[in-house]
Amino acid sequence: MSPLSLDLSPDLFPALTEAQADPDGPGAHRPALRFGDRSLTYGELAATASPLAARVAEAGRIAVWATPTLETAVAVVAALLAGVPAVPLNPKSGESELGHIVSDSAPTLVLAAQGTQLPSALAALERLDIDIDTSAPATSLPSPGTSDPETPALIVYTSGTTGPPKGAVIPRRAIATTLDALADAWQWTGDDVLVHGLPLFHVHGLILGILGPLRRGGSVRHLGRFETAGVARELSEGATMLFGVPTMYHRIAETLPDDPALAKALARARLLVSGSAALPVHDHERIAQATGRRVIERYGMTETLMNTSVRADGEPRAGTVGVPLPGVELRLTEEDGTTAVEAYDGETVGEIQVRGPNLFTEYLNRPEATAAAFTEDGWFRTGDMAVRDPDGYVRIVGRKATDLIKSGGYKIGAGEIENALLEHPGVREAAVTGEPDADLGERIVAWIVPADPQSPPTVDELADHVARRLAPHKRPRVVHHLDALPRNDMGKIMKRALTHD
Structure with missing residues (x-):
């Protein structure tokens, strides 16, 4: 693993600064952002984002209507240049959720593309339309309002599976260190051109997918959808x-x-x-x-940005999320949340806890939730369950709340059973949960979307299939057949919606 130098200066985008300093230089003409047939070079991005940054510099906090457009990328860059915290809003959110986020984060402005119709939940906010005008005279890039790396950069709201969404306050330090650690792990440089079609209201699509290329001085091509x-x-x-x-x-x-x-x-x-x-x-x-x-996998959360990844120079092992990124400490703990799991045997399950410069600062306006999320010695409780292979590769087996099944004295991760079920030719999609059982404590329940709805696999067939691949105690005892699994905008299965009447 190569040594990592983390840049904690306020300048998140050196290539923009370079383009501004030399508008006729080669750096200014390098492609930065492309959405469909619309694009900006680094020089054009600097010329477009800098006046917008000047306009929002005194705003205190702004909301961004985060559609998959050039305007959203420019708005977030402008906020970061101005040192103003931005709150990305999911355009698919309902009125009550948007109302909660706006009330909780209290932005003074909402930025949106010209012509966009905004919901009534945002009606009380002053609106600022984003104008992509590359012919406007260039202005100097503003210096961030503070050089403190702890300054909030983004407030990203969690999915709210256990209550109203919480606003994770992500400082400039976390963005810089995560992107630099990924550059080390993925050998990511300014020569790379990234393509993706991810939404821009969360960590994956916005921080990794837009800010990542811009920090490296490379480019991104967004597919729109x-x-x-x-x-x-x-x-x-x-x-x-x-x-x-x-x-x-x-x-x-x-x-x-x-x-x-x-x-x-x-x-x-x-x-x-x-x-x-x-x-x-x-x-x-x-x-x-x-x-x-x-395909290589990485593992992160809204609150932690990225924690682990399979490295570009490592073994791309299916079913794992690789090793901790440079600067990130990771441990597994027993159910008490403090006793460390020392085994690297690929079998012993523990909760992932992490600490490092990649972590968020707090949940906005939720000091109790913030305190509960951390141990006394500063480890963040992820709620994810995992095992570690002998060489340190991390294998996530599910969420503590929904994917840890205690059956017959064993702690079983739903994820490995789901993978085994998906290897059956009669299974198109699969989810696994636990339900109370008088004898076992919990029994394993499989929710299956069959490849052929007219001839779905039976519970005995799937139980034998799993028992041969994993172990007999991991076989499903109950199977439900569905037309589709409930998923959120990111494609994650919403297990709390899996109920059998």
């Missing part, structure tokens, strides 16, 4: 990296047998990265077989 044809086109035309979530890679895996152009394009990529949820091993193998390229 994910399509395999767009992936093939951009990777065939010079893009070097692809970021996606498991549902996207599943669509790629399904399309590959009938699309040789897609297979050829993926084979040209330097790096294929999946995150936000576990990528099933079955999809890993189908993509690798068709393209010769293996």
